[in-house]
Amino acid sequence: MPSLGSIRRSFTPWEDAGAKPYISFKNVTKRFGDFTAVDNLSLDVYEREFFSLLGPSGCGKTTLLRMLAGFEEPTEGELYLDGQPLKGVPPHKRPVNMMFQSYALFPHMNVADNIAFGLRQDGMEKSAREERVAQMLKLVKLEEFARRKPHQLSGGQRQRVALARSVAKRPKLLILDEPLGALDKKLREETQFELMDLQQQLGLTFMIVTHDQEEAMTMSDRIAVMDKGIIAQTGTPAEIYEAPNSRYVADFIGSVNILEGKVVSSGDGHVEIDGPDGKFVGAVRSHAPADGATAWFAIRPEKMRVSREKPDGVDNAIKGEVWDIGYLGDMTIVNIRLESGKVVQAAMINQSRIVDDPIGYDEHIWLSFSADAGVVLDR
Amino acid sequence: MTGRWSWFNISSVVFGFAFLYLPIVLLVIYSFNESRLVTVWAGFSTKWYGELFRDQSMLNAAWVTLRVGLLSATVATVLGTLAAVSLVRISRFRGRTLFTGMVYAPLVMPDVITGLSLLLLFVSINFDRGFWTVTLAHITFSLCFVAVVVQSRLVTFDLSLEEAAQDLGCTPFQAFMKVTLPVILPAVVSGWMLAFTLSLDDLVIASFTSGPGATTLPMKIYSQVRLGVTPKINAVCTILIALVTTGVLIASIMNKRRAMLDARAAREMS
Numbered sequence: 001m002p003s004l005g006s007i008r009r010s011f012t013p014w015e016d017a018g019a020k021p022y023i024s025f026k027n028v029t030k031r032f033g034d035f036t037a038v039d040n041l042s043l044d045v046y047e048r049e050f051f052s053l054l055g056p057s058g059c060g061k062t063t064l065l066r067m068l069a070g071f072e073e074p075t076e077g078e079l080y081l082d083g084q085p086l087k088g089v090p091p092h093k094r095p096v097n098m099m100f101q102s103y104a105l106f107p108h109m110n111v112a113d114n115i116a117f118g119l120r121q122d123g124m125e126k127s128a129r130e131e132r133v134a135q136m137l138k139l140v141k142l143e144e145f146a147r148r149k150p151h152q153l154s155g156g157q158r159q160r161v162a163l164a165r166s167v168a169k170r171p172k173l174l175i176l177d178e179p180l181g182a183l184d185k186k187l188r189e190e191t192q193f194e195l196m197d198l199q200q201q202l203g204l205t206f207m208i209v210t211h212d213q214e215e216a217m218t219m220s221d222r223i224a225v226m227d228k229g230i231i232a233q234t235g236t237p238a239e240i241y242e243a244p245n246s247r248y249v250a251d252f253i254g255s256v257n258i259l260e261g262k263v264v265s266s267g268d269g270h271v272e273i274d275g276p277d278g279k280f281v282g283a284v285r286s287h288a289p290a291d292g293a294t295a296w297f298a299i300r301p302e303k304m305r306v307s308r309e310k311p312d313g314v315d316n317a318i319k320g321e322v323w324d325i326g327y328l329g330d331m332t333i334v335n336i337r338l339e340s341g342k343v344v345q346a347a348m349i350n351q352s353r354i355v356d357d358p359i360g361y362d363e364h365i366w367l368s369f370s371a372d373a374g375v376v377l378d379r
Numbered sequence: 380m381t382g383r384w385s386w387f388n389i390s391s392v393v394f395g396f397a398f399l400y401l402p403i404v405l406l407v408i409y410s411f412n413e414s415r416l417v418t419v420w421a422g423f424s425t426k427w428y429g430e431l432f433r434d435q436s437m438l439n440a441a442w443v444t445l446r447v448g449l450l451s452a453t454v455a456t457v458l459g460t461l462a463a464v465s466l467v468r469i470s471r472f473r474g475r476t477l478f479t480g481m482v483y484a485p486l487v488m489p490d491v492i493t494g495l496s497l498l499l500l501f502v503s504i505n506f507d508r509g510f511w512t513v514t515l516a517h518i519t520f521s522l523c524f525v526a527v528v529v530q531s532r533l534v535t536f537d538l539s540l541e542e543a544a545q546d547l548g549c550t551p552f553q554a555f556m557k558v559t560l561p562v563i564l565p566a567v568v569s570g571w572m573l574a575f576t577l578s579l580d581d582l583v584i585a586s587f588t589s590g591p592g593a594t595t596l597p598m599k600i601y602s603q604v605r606l607g608v609t610p611k612i613n614a615v616c617t618i619l620i621a622l623v624t625t626g627v628l629i630a631s632i633m634n635k636r637r638a639m640l641d642a643r644a645a646r647e648m649s
Contacts (some may be wrong), residue, residue, distance in 0.1 A: 071542055091545040104543035108561045118547030169547065 004357065011221060011372060013046035022047040022205055023173065028077035030063050037063040039229035040077070047172075047224075048246035050199055050206045052216035054252070056228030064093070064226075065175050068207065069098045071088070081173065092121075097171040101178040103162035105150040111161050112137070112146040113338045118169040136164040156187045163195075167202060172174070174199075176208040181216060192218050193307055213253050217241070225249050241300075243285050246379045250298045256306075257344040259297045263289050263376075271376040277340045278318045282374040289378040299374035301347035306334055306366050320364045334359065336367060403620065410613035417608045427610040437615065440599035443510065444579060447595060451517035452575035458518070458524025459574075462566055464559075466526070467533040485523045493520055494587030501588065508590030516583065516588040521574035528573060532566035572626070579619075 014018040020226055021044035030038040038060040045051045052241045053061040066072045067079060068185035070091035074292055081085040086094065097118070106114050115136050119129045137143045140160035150158055159179065179195070180188045199206050210216050216223050217237040224234045225248075233240060233249045244250035247258055259274025272281045273295050280297040310317055320336035322344055332348045346367060359365060411426075411555045414421035440638060461488055466479055485493060540562065544554035560567070582597040587596065596619075600612055 069542075069546060071545075086387070090550075091542070091551055096546075098546045100543055102537055102539050104537060106540060106544075106558055106562075112395040117544070121548035121553075158621045165543075217436070296483045 011048070012048070014044070014222060019081050021045060021080075022049070022082055022163075023207065024078075024080040025064070026078045026080065028064075028067065028079060028293075030060070030067060030072060030073045030335055035182065035213070036229050038067075038074075041231060043224060043231060043234070045205065045207060046201075047205055048203055049197065050219055050221045051208070052220040052223045053207070053209045053226055054213060054216045054223050055211065056252075058228075059226040060225050060229040062177055063208065064179055065098070065209050068173075069096055069175055086173050095171055096173045096175060097166040097169055098175040099162050099177065099179050101181060103158050105149075105158060105161055105165070106375045107150055107266070110147045110149055111142060111153070114161055114166045114282055115168050117165065122169065127345045132168060136168050139167075140164045150355040156183055156191070159183060159191065163198070167198070167204070169287060170202070171204070173205045173207065179208065180210075180212070187220060188212075188215070195219060203205065217253070219355040223250055227252075230252060242378070243375060244298065245285060247296055247298065247377055250377065255301050255345060255347075256298050257301065258348060258377075259342070259344075261295060261297065263291050263295050266291065270371050273376060275308065277338050277342050279316075280376075281315045281376065282376040283372050284376050289376070293378065297374050298377055299369055301333065302349070302371035304344075304346040304369045306336070306346050307366050307368065308359070308363070310366045311368045314368040316374075317366050319366040320367055322361055322365060325339040325359075325361065334340075336365065392568040406613050407617045410610055410617040411602045412610050412613075414588065414607065417610055417613065427614040429564060431611050431614045431618075434611065436594075437596075437611075440594045441615075443513075443593055444596040447510065447514050447517060447585075448575045448578040450523060451514045451578045454514075454570050455521040455574045456525050456567060456571040459522045459570060460527050460529050460563075462522070462526040463533055464555075467530055467536075468538075482526050484522055485520050486527065488520075488583070488614035490520075490583035491587075494584040497584070498587040508588060509593040512588045512590065513593055513595065516584050517574075517578040520584065521577045524573050524577060525567075525570035529563060529566050532563050536563060568630075572630070576623070598611045 023043075023045040025041055025043040028038055028041050029036065036074075041060075041064070045349040053064060055061050063072060068081075068086075070086070070089060070093075073087070081094070106117065109117065112133050115133050116129055119132055124132070133146075134143075137146055140163055142160055143195050144159060145153065145157060145161075149344070150161065153161065162255055163179070166176075176195075180191055183191060192215060198204075208216075208219070217240075220237060222234060222236055223240050225240060227231045227248055232252075233245045235243075240249060241253055244253065244256075250256045250258065259273075259275060259277045259280060261273030261277070261280065263271055264274045264279070265272045266284070269283055270281055270287075271284050273277060282297045282299070305311070318338060320338045322334060324335040326333040326335075329350070331350055332351070334342050334346045334348060336346060337343050344367070409417055409420075411423050411425060412420055413424040449474070462482060466475070466482065469475070491625045494516070497512075497519065497537075500506075508513060536559065540558050541551075541554045544558040545551060549557060580597055581595075582601055585598055589595065593604075596615070599605050600615060603609070603612055
């Protein structure tokens with residue numbers, strides 16, 4: 001049996017032009033009165049993909065899911081599931097199950113009855129139903145809790161019941177609305193891996209909504225970052241993180257320093273910009289912005305090096321003063337005030353337990369980074 | 380607060396309960412009075428109960444009251460629940476505020492006005508007054524009480540429960556019957572009980588809207604009292620009190636048992 005990693009590595013249907021999308025949003029718009037929640041959005045998701053919709057609250061991500069589940073109808077545009085148009089199909093006729101943010105467990109039924117609800121609704125016969133429920137309870141490790149009522153469970157157990165209930169009918173597509181939002185950090189991290197295993201075991205397509213970027217990065221094959229009803233960027237976690245297409249995406253995922261300037265020269269996939277904070281050379285995503293245009297150099301804190309002496313042979317180096325230090329254990333965050341007055345952030349991995357002469361407050365230091373460490377953004 | 384029994388605490392509790400229950404206790408005691416005079420004790424007897432059950436007009440009135448109560452409470456519960464659901468569910472429709480206000484208004488409307496306006500309505504449409512007019516009148520005013528009780532429960536009802544049911548294969552109607560209704564059932568039942576009680580002890584509206592042959596128990600008692608209070612009235616009232624008390628006791632015991640069964644099931648499994 002191949003490892004999970006090898007399956008994941010080789011899974012890239014979105015790069016195959018001939019691949020048939022499993023879910024297809026075609027120019028979908030949804031308005032609530034004057035408010036446009038989703039604005040002319042198109043998106044393809046492939047079978048067995050773990051797809052995340054990421055964005056701040058109010059960006060339209062939940063509306064997108066609710067349209068897929070059938071609780072909202074698009075104002076304009078079409079939605080396809082496995083090639084079939086979904087227009088006018090009520091929620092109970094869609095081969096889609098949803099896990100709700102509030103879990104929405106039926107309070108008057110015990111755990112087993114909650115899980116069996118959808119199966120009963122389908123008229124599955126008793127013995128098969130009981131077998132499936134037992135299987136689901138085992139999957140989420142809640143065998144001993146079958147007869148408990150939801151209010152007698154902890155938050156993590158409720159979350160697992162909700163998950164078991166939503167996969168009990170073996171839907172081909174599972175929609176998850178902030179599934180881990182109510183869990184504490186440690187439980188959330190554990191559950192993330194459980195969800196990934198489950199998705200692989202059952203061969204499901206997962207569509208998940210979250211505002212937690214770390215969660216999206218860990219679990220997803222691809223992420224769509226949303227902003228005010230549109231998709232700002234779709235890509236693998238690494239693409240989104242290392243090659244964001246805009247300041248919005250760069251800023252939304254992880255920490256980033258953004259330095260503004262005008263393009264002075266470009267060539268060979270790199271662009272040089274000049275601004276109040278200094279001159280920087282950075283990589284470009286696809287096409288270089290025109291000379292003289294305003295552009296932004298975006299660099300992640302962990303890609304900058306802090307040193308007392310100016311290093312030799314680096315593409316970019318700027319002078320600064322240590323403004324603030326935050327020790328996190330695994331790394332140390334240093335806020336550095338540039339000569340222009342702008343404060344940037346650098347992260348230093350703490351590779352040794354004890355450092356003889358650590359960089360301290362108010363020290364004058366050099367920040368250095370290679371041209372490929374940062375990207376130049378044109379919006 | 381020390382939680383101790385001080386003299387002040389004891390006396391205020393005794394006084395408070397006496398204020399509430401002394402008249403009722405006296406009424407019950409005097410229903411077993413041998414004497415014809417309500418206020419003079421002449422030994423224990425149950426003869427007034429016997430007399431009561433031989434009084435056909437009193438029994439008729441009780442029967443009418445019971446039928447009106449059961450029918451009006453049931454219809455009012457169905458309509459009131461539907462009203463509450465649509466008021467909570469459909470968050471924005473034309474005239475929602477007006478409609479909500481209009482549901483609450485009859486709660487504070489004096490009975491005399493409700494009764495009189497209904498009487499005028501029945502007269503103007505030439506509706507023969509009797510059992511059905513009383514029932515309709517009781518449905519009209521108790522519907523609002525049911526709507527208010529159910530609505531207060533529905534406000535905290537998580538709508539995603541219903542969506543989850545639909546997502547798992549229920550039509551909207553099935554989702555309501557299998558999930559929403561069971562969850563809000565306690566509120567619906569107490570709405571029904573409230574409606575039934577209101578119908579049971581309504582005198583004013585019934586007097587306005589009733590006709591020949593449809594005298595309710597409160598109307599009967601009131602008219603008898605005007606001719607002089609007999610211990611027979613005490614006996615009727617004692618029976619009513621017993622009925623209501625039994626109902627309340629059964630309801631609370633059922634609640635407690637369900638909670639205990641739940642807890643036991645949880646203990647056994649863990």
